[in-house]
Amino acid sequence: MTELHEHLFRREAGRLVATLTRIFGVENLALAEDVVQDAFCRALEVWPFRGVPDNPSAWLMATAKHRALDVLRRERTARTLAPELARALEPAEPLFTEDAIRDDQLRMMLSCCHPGLSEAAQVALMLHILCGFSVDEVAGAFVSTHAGVEKRLSRAKHVLAQSQRLFEIADPADFAARLPAVQRALYLLFNEGYHGASPEAAVRAELCREALRLTGLLLEHSVATTPATYALAALMCLHAARLPARLDAAGHLSVLAEQDRSRWDPDLMAEGQRLLELSASGPELSEYHLEAAIAAVHASAPRLEDTNWAHIVWLYDTLLAVRPSPVVALNRAIAVAQRDGPERGLEAIAAIADRKRLDGYPFYHAALGELELRRGKNDAARRHFGAALALARNAMERQFLEQRMEACDAGKADLAWHPGPSCR
Amino acid sequence: MSQFVYLYRSTNEASRAAMGSPEQLQKSMQAWMAWMKRLADQGHIKDQGHPLERTGKLVKGTQRTITDGPYAESKDVIGGYTLIEAKDLAEAAELSKGCPILEGGGVVEVRPVLQTGM
CATH class of the missing domain: 1.25.40 (Serine Threonine Protein Phosphatase 5, Tetratricopeptide repeat)
Structure with a gap:
């Protein structure tokens, strides 16, 4: 029997909502969320008897698709959705191709970083829509109240709905203009995980992991793979590599000086170095480059006393000039x-x-x-x-x-x- | 050993409300699978059974009137069944206590299968 992949539903929630929102229109985000909820309910009814399907993603998407078609047929009769929506449905298959679905998450990520939203609202919206975090889970991540997060999210969704359409990723100029906001939101998400106030280490590790995953989605799209995106991914990997050593055996916060460097994750460090090299392909020197470079200096020191502090001071000087x-x-x-x-x-x-x-x-x-x-x-x-x-x-x-x-x-x-x- | 049927009953509202966030759903799913596996490992599952659609038809009376299933108002619906083997009704009922549906406001109806020849 197929194993239930860790965080499967969280991942799938983001994929499904992104795709259905493209089909239903951004003003019908709530409807998309509803259909996803239905598909999940269905899984909970069926999988305990039949086991996890071989391809759970495909199963969930197919189930959501059927449900979406039902909704569209019903809404078309009721004429509450725009007529062009009903037409969009006619050749249903192309709406659900792998490529289309992959683009949907990128489109949603850029849409969440709407200039009318504060950075905090952008991050909360990404966590909620693309990472499947409930209001309570977002509140837990940011150490805020349920009511506060609910208000922030509903205002953010309203702004999103008012924007009439999802972000158009096909226009390279628009894309380039929106990309820095996305990088910044992902950086803040990662930072919240790494340094945030949540007392639960597990919650914070999840935030780092989600930030890495979403940055990975950016890296799948050639238009998003700028040197700064590579540098952002590099800095996340190099810091995430240290996460296992940040808590000592007793679960206490362990400062860099005391960390057992043998517990740094070698794969993430290597991946970080690789990404850092890829980030050096142009003249651009972003704040992410500098932070990744600082992390790389630490990573390359086998012992604390081997650290090249002069180089680190220089990198901080440069970072201060940039930001x-x-x-x-x-x-x-x-x-x-x-x-x-x-x-x-x-x-x-x-x-x-x-x-x-x-x-x-x-x-x-x-x-x-x-x-x-x-x-x-x-x-x-x-x-x-x-x-x-x-x-x-x-x-x-x-x-x-x-x-x-x-x-x-x-x-x-x-x-x-x-x-x-x-x-x- | 005698046979029993577990009928898993809940309302649409209850099951949706109980599902919670995707991460909570993940936990419910794991709980269901672990419970089913435990029963199977202990040799209590005669037939894993099937989930049932929530909609259907009702055929009624001498006129054979066909109507949509009674589920439009999403009252208490049977979502599936499993055929269980247990020593007696008490054991079958005891075993059902681990069913995750109970966490979400659902009900397990435990019914002995009438033995042939009795």
Whole structure:
């Protein structure tokens, strides 16, 4: 009997909704979601008796198709759908070819990144429509309320419906104009998984995996395979490779310095390196290139002390020029401290122009604490870690920071920590 | 060993509501398959049975009037059946407690098969 593939329904939900929305029209997204729900119900009625079909994707698509045809016939009679929709249905087969379905997910991904939506809404919409996350699951991922996410999603769907039609992927100029927003949304999705506030490691790993999967969809389309897309995919792989080592055996947050590097995923690292090479095919140097390059420097150091910090500082300097942000500046300062010692690092932090914006970020205070601790100012360090602790967003961060406070009492400094995706 | 039929009954609304997100559906599906497999491994399944369509016809009375099935209002519908072997009705009922349909507000109706010659 065929095994039930992990996350099968989540994947299929995105594929099916994307295709049905193309057929029904973007204003009938809810109808598409309804038909998918029906097909899933059907699977739950049939598969326990018959087993998982050999090709579950094809089974679900065929079932959804029959249901969609029923709906269209009924709606045509009721004349509630546009007449051209009924005509579109006449040769039904071409609507469901593999190529058409593959394009649908790309079309939906670009549609979700509608300029009328905030970045947060774009990410939520992608998770909901293309990754099959329910309202509660989206809320869990972003540590927000059911009501808040529901409101955000319904507003986003309204904007999508108002846009009259799905994004047209055939126009290269339009595509190129929309692509940066898609890359940015995928980056934020990945970052939420890597650094986000959700206390559940499993939830966060799922977000990273979905971001990687959707980026993989981009890479299947020649028009989307720009150097920046390759660089984005590279940075995701290189960071995802470290995920298994981010939690130690006891499930505690493990900083870069302490990570068991033998637990870094070699396949993902190799894939990241390969993608990084592919990203170097043109003059473009995006923020993703720079972040991927920083991750690659870390990945190429067998031990922490082998890290080429001078190169990392240089990459952060360049990144700051491309996308100035206080978090990038903070990460740069930490690299400076690694290269030149804690005093230079603290000076670099003091020189961050808009460092007020970091006040609410726990790892800003933790960085100050770490550097003070390293130069022997244990009391100052303790105060900074206390401030960080007050801002900690989940039990894992709290536990980590409490541990650092204990280290202050013992006067035991850490060697380094926390370079990761920088834009928050 | 005696034979029993499990009739899986639920309303359309209940089964849809219970399905939840795709990830929850994944879990329900796994639960169904694990339960069926457990019964089979223990030798309790005589015939895995079949799922049933939710629509059908009713043929009624001396006039042989044919109408659409009673399911338009999506009342309690039999979604499928399985033929079970168990020591007695008590055991058959006990075994049905693991059925995932119960998590979603459904019902397992356990009916002894009338033995021939009785």
